[in-house]
């Protein structure tokens with residue numbers, strides 16, 4: 001994974017619009033969040049291989065980045081993105097890692113299921 | 115019309131802390147206020163204490179709270195613009211600017227209030243302020259209203275200095291506290307003495323935007 005290059009990510013977002021794509025969207029505080037710090041509320045959520053179609057999508061901010069995808073009836077939104085896989089030319093793999101390098105958030109788009 | 119004020123903010127409650135006293139004062143002095151609120155704050159995390167709203171019902175509560183806040187302040191014209199919370203920065207800029215231009219042409223305000231882009235912390239605040247500034251910057255100089263911006267980011271004073279407009283809203287604390295209290299899913303006013311309330315809420319500050 002490399003640090004996000006917003007111009008390159010925007011090009012990939014444009015290439016995947018107006019078609020059915022599979023999405024993996026995830027956020028997690030880690031299963032040990034409350035074990036390590038009792039003030040933390042452990043939480044996690046993901047949806048994988050849901051099919052969406054967006055007409056308009058962009059990456060914003062100065063890093064960590066935010067991505068919003070406007071779908072027919074709503075939105076996909078993700079905040080805190082720091083890294084991407086620039087070598088994966090078929091899919092768009094975005095992730096947000098905290099100061100310890102742990103994954104906090106992931107947004108992935110692909111024409112084929114993950 | 116010099117007496118018309120147009121307020122453009124993204125969230126119900128954005129008016130409460132920074133602007134409600136100034137608006138109540140202007141309305142007392144004869145102003146007509148149109149408040150265009152871009153979203154219903156659908157993604158807010160405060161659901162009341164104890165929680166009485168959920169993700170589905172929150173926008174309904176927040177719409178009612180906003181209407182009550184406007185009545186308390188005396189705002190004559192509330193426009194719900196129908197955007198979704200947290201998404202203003204991703205909207206098509208041309209379409210967003212066109213809707214703001216429509217409002218400007220209809221209301222013909224002497225003064226516009228919005229957030230100072232880049233110094234308003236929440237991406238929706240910055241994106242709303244940026245759209246307003248972009249749209250007004252394209253007007254001929256003599257057609258531009260005065261734009262007063264709310265800024266509250268930590269770095270604002272190094273970057274843009276001190277606000278040039280300070281409004282004493284102590285005579286309008288009743289309206290201001292009423293506006294804050296109207297947003298009951300979002301805020302609980304701390305129990306403070308009248309002097310503490312005046313210290314905390316008695317002044318509102320704005321930056322007059324300088325178009326180059």
Ligand SMILES: [Zn+2]
Nearest residue numbers: 125128236239
């Ligand atoms: Zn706000």
